[in-house]
Amino acid sequence: MxxxxxxxxxxxxxxxxxxxxxxxxxxxxxxxxxxxxxxxxxxxxxxxxxxxxxxxxxxxxxxxxxxxxxxxxxxxxxxxxxxxxxxxxxxxxxxxxxxxxxxxxxxxxxxxxxxxxxxxxxxxxxxxxxxxxxxxxxxxxxxxxxxxxxxxxxxxxxxxxxxxxTYYPLDISTRVQAGTELDKIWDISLRTLQNCRHETYEDCPFYEQSQFASDSRLQMLFSYQLSSDDRLARKTLQEFHASQGPDGLIKAQFPAGFRSTQIPQFSLYFVAMVYDHMHYFADISVVRQYLSTIDGILNHFDERINELGLVGRFDHDTWPFIDWVPEWVVPGKIFDSCMPRTYARTGAATFNSLLYIVALMQAAEVCTFAGRKDTASEYIARADTLRSAVNHHCYEDGLYLDGPSSKEYSQHSQVFAILSESITGVAAKELMSRTLDDTSLSQCSYSMKFYLFRAVEKVCLYTQLFPILIDPWTRMIKDNLTTWAEFEQNARSDCHGWSASPVHEIVTQVFGVSPSLPGFKKLRIAPRMELLQNAWGNFSTPAGDVSISWSKDSGLEVKSTADVEAEVIINGFVSAQQLKGGQAVTFPQRRG
Structure with a gap:
């Protein structure tokens, strides 16, 4: 044969x-x-x-x-x-x-x-x-x-x-000069990612050397902000796609030379991988290739909806891992750990429903981009129904519970409630403030802090909270780490790619460079100039490099290597601009 x-x-x-x-x-x-x-x-x-x-x-x-x-x-x-x-x-x-x-x-x-x-x-x-x-x-x-x-x-x-x-030879053209502290954070982040990038993306080089879906989603995204080389990312998408089983889930850890433990929620991060690639590269052939993979993943979660309308219990031989949280550790039982205790009692964790909503939102955008508007509408309807169930069963006294009828609370549930738009507007901003003020909540680890940053950004509190949010990385520098650790409470691995989120924060938030339209057909430049008196950066995009600088005594200067449409936002003031390759444009400082 x-x-x-x-x-x-x-x-x-x-x-x-x-x-x-x-x-x-x-x-x-x-x-x-x-x-x-x-x-x-x-x-x-x-x-x-x-x-x-x-x-x-x-x-x-x-x-x-x-x-x-x-x-x-x-x-x-x-x-x-x-x-x-x-x-x-x-x-x-x-x-x-x-x-x-x-x-x-x-x-x-x-x-x-x-x-x-x-x-x-x-x-x-x-x-x-x-x-x-x-x-x-x-x-x-x-x-x-x-x-x-x-x-x-x-x-x-x-x-x-x-x-x-030895490491994957990513051709990095993004460079920054953002002051002593942020420059150190930047260099350590790059070293961390470099050490976790070989034949595949790796969670860590010292221990597992495994390509996990949740870790890889972040490492791929950070790579896009450093270089236009997406070859390793495309390989990763293909590998996880190839791992999909008849139940619709991809392998949480793949490729692997052994039978690995399945983590169901990690499949939802594959949706985010396709979503990110669409935004940075706008390659419709990549999107179309994985639409069926996405649909299979989402259908698996839809089949898990319980009598309350929430994502319910996963198969008994899986590990419903969410995050490394001390309060979620069951001594001697690793596969019963890393999820709220309420999951074992009720078979439901609020986070799982909220993460599914976020994946549905991302999948709807991906389908719209690919011209599958009916499928996008179906995903939006599913998300709306699930939001209603979460708000009915898992929201009480201004906080999201970790599960229905639970009295356990975590940053994770609040963060993903905001990201899933289960709570919006002023109420979301108040929830975010309370989430950071209330230290009794189970805290996000380094990897989940990426999503904490995103929630803070979504409620427009980023600039004022940035010094607090970046502090864990500053503390690691004081401990003389040369790469970022896995998590704070149990310092096992000293190099974990999922902890390199400062790359994203410096590129997309401090300097404010991100795609306004998929593939950088339109460039968004929204620097948070209040954070730094002087700064310079050169940023890689598929549309060409763009350099950005400002100082205490001057406005913002932007220069692109190619002609590209841009929207420049300074303190809320939006300026539409057609950048010409090689020509610098200066924008005066604006007071918000």
Whole structure:
């Protein structure tokens, strides 16, 4: 039988391998001095380990890195080299391998106290030939590497220890100068995304290295704001589409070399992926390709509507994950965690209905763009019906409950009530203020703060609340992180792409660059000049690059590399403008 599968051209470029070196020696034990180790990593000065001796050296790179390592040696029959890779030093948990989800204690990532936790490579020298090299088959992830050598019956000469950094070669043309603090936040965000972008998007490089739908939606969107290269994003859309099962859901984690746990709500983020791509690239062929995928996903959720008119219980073998929230953790039961407790009791969580409404709204826009107006109308009608049910059963005393007849509350329910337009106008603004003031509400993690930002933007409180909202990233800088952590309460992963939302905030909110029409057929420029006295940025769009600058003493200057229609908004004043390629246009400061 002829296979239905055919070879196809590689859809993304080959990943580079960029030569590099370790930046420093943290500490060492044994007969080899720190100066000798420095010469070894900087200049390939050979290090001789006498027969029968044990030596250890801890090396560092300035920023968390994904790369291949190569240890070149000579002689040393019977020697054993152990390479231990870690993101940072942390509190000794009294075990060799850090258990999950046992809380981890990490603070200053530049502090070399404590111990290293991470994977190890063990290289045993079999015959002691004159030249031999150890190199793993897959890239490693590290900020610190501990090299331990137990020499055998022969002395071992270490000739060099080098690295080759690797990641997806995104051609980034977006650059910003936004002051010391925001510039640091920007650089760390880019490093985070770079480390989570290889053959696929990855949730994190150090642990799962998995392409999850919710994580990928954010990473794809952030990539669009950095570059017009959408090849990896197109590949991701195709992969999740290919994972769709007969129940309509896509795999939450795909591709995967094992049977992964299904997270039903993650399928709704696929709708957002198509929605985002439509807005940034306006490629109708991409939209049409995935309309049936979207319809299957939405139908799955429609079939889950219960007697109250809410999205009800999912299949028993799924994990209805919403967010990493301390109050939602059930000790020893990870698959009963990460959702409000009311879900286990009632079979419904308000968030699930609200996320479904948001997906219906996005799908309606996608269908309208593709000329499927009847389907768009159907999705809008579904959303209207579901809003009524949510407001009837899950809204009480000015707050959205985490479930019907529940007395549990979270930021998540309030945020998605606003995003789903279940509450609007002055009432939505008041709800947003209360959401941020009431610390008893379960809090959004770093990933969900992207949606918190969107809700604050929607109720027109963004400028005044930005310093508060960006503070978690400022605190991570104080802990000397070089990439953004997974979440605050249990610092497991030090590099998670879903935490890089400052890219979106700086591009679309601080500088105010976003598509006014799909594919940047019309450009929207609405900088929040009150946030910065001086700023400059160059931004990638499919219609060409656009540069924006302003200073304390001058107005806004805009310059595009191509002819493009734009609407420029300064303190609420809208100016329609036809930008000419290469010509700068200045707009006076306006007082709101």
């Amino acid at each position: 002829t296979s239905p599968w055919k070879l196809a051209p590689r859809p993304i470029p080959a990943l580079p391998e960029i030569p590099g070196r370790f930046d420093g020696v943290v500490k060492c034990q044994g007969s080899i001095s720190q100066d000798q180790w420095k010469g070894f990593i900087k200049d390939d000065s050979p290090v001789l380990i006498p027969a029968g001796e044990d030596v250890t050296v801890d090396l560092e790179v300035n920023s968390l890195t994904t790369g291949f390592i190569a240890l070149q040696c000579s002689g040393g029959k019977g020697a054993v080299a152990t390479l231990h890779y870690a993101e940072c030093y942390e509190k000794d948990l009294g075990v060799e391998t850090a258990p999950f989800p046992k809380p981890r204690t990490k603070s200053n990532r530049a502090d070399s106290g404590g111990r290293l936790y991470g994977i190890k490579d063990i290289y045993t020298v079999a015959d002691g030939r004159s030249g031999h090299t150890f190199e793993p088959f897959w890239f490693r992830v590290f900020r610190y590497v501990q090299l331990h050598i137990a020499a055998g019956e022969q002395p071992l000469t270490l000739q060099s220890f080098t690295l080759r950094e």
